[in-house]
Amino acid sequence: MRVAIAGAGLAGLSCAKYLVDAGYTPIVLERRDVLGGLVAAWKDEEGDWYETGLHVFFGAYPNMLQLFKELGIEDRLQWKEHTLIFNQPEKPGTYSRFDVPDIPAPINVITSILRNNDMLTWEQKIRFAIGLLPAIVRGQKYVEDMDKYSLLEWLRKQGVDERVNSDIFIAASKALTFINPDEVSATVPLTALNRFLRERYGSKVAFLDGSPTERLCQPMVDYITERGGQVRLNAPLKEILLNEDGTVKGFLLRGLDGAPTKF
Ligand SMILES: Cc1cc2nc3c(=O)[nH]c(=O)nc-3n(C[C@H](O)[C@H](O)[C@H](O)COP(=O)(O)OP(=O)(O)OC[C@H]3O[C@@H](n4cnc5c(N)ncnc54)[C@H](O)[C@@H]3O)c2cc1C
Secondary structure (H helix, E strand, O other): OEEEEEOOEHHHHHHHHHHHHOOOEEEEEOOOOOOEHHHOEEEOOOOOEEEOOOOEEEOOOHHHHHHHHHHOOHHHEEEOOOEEEEEEOOEEEEEEEEEOOOOOOOHHHHHHHHHOOOOOOHHHHHHHHHHHHHHHHHOHHHHHHHHHOEHHHHHHHOOOOHHHHHHHHHHHHHHHHOOOOOOOEOHHHHHHHHHHHHOOOOOOEEEEOOOHHHHHHHHHHHHHHHOOOEEEOOOOEEEEEEOOOOOEEEEEEOOOOOOOOEO
16 A cells, blocks of 8 residues: 655654555655754755754653664664753853662652752752652543643642742743743643653653754655655645545645646
């Protein structure tokens, strides 16, 4: 069976990779002239790469890590120390560390919170740890029930004070979701936190050793095309055309730069 996929972002490319593994023939149609979607990167005239932003790979991403393994490119992930480091606005150049020891979860993350002395007072640590208990005990069900609160409302409910919110959670919320704690559902960051609390290396991060386009997307394209699939750039899928009996007649591609629509 041939399968059309709109978009050569990480979802489209990995979908195509697993379709060729299952014996299908995917054709990935990407509307832009670059692979990667939100992780796209470009080379400037001097040969330097520039990217949409920093991309980190968490230990809590089993599917992504499995994909790296299957492509034979795990060595391109550069694992960092298991530490979260915050720069403090009022004390520039002073870094506050949450060092996660190499012991089982969730004791490792809790220890890192308890050991941090310059951002959290003992009262704040205890309040925060108590606030996390329901997530540890009741898991994702509790996390999903918290959708009725914004992250800021949830933190206030736990009695976490405003300074902790501004010093830690504005940064954490923006890093994970690009929006502020008063705008994001508590479920979103708590989902991540919950994974971090359950998995020993869940909050450990790795960086890719180069641009995602070249070092991650291109190997997926090679894998797909070597096994009979296709990846086409500058191919914006406008419509999947059907015959009367519902079978696929063809793909309508929107013309680029004023060019007419193509069949
Ligand atoms: C600055 C930045 C930093 C980030 N940092 C991290 C991070 O550190 N860790 C993390 O896990 N995640 C991070 N993310 C999020 C992560 O990059 C995205 O969740 C992920 O890349 C989304 O992949 P996707 O394939 O679902 O979608 P996209 O990457 O959006 O891919 C969709 C693709 O479809 C194409 N397309 C759309 N419509 C059509 C059409 N009709 N025809 C053909 N093509 C079409 C688009 O051009 C695009 O290439 C970050 C995102 C950004 C922007």
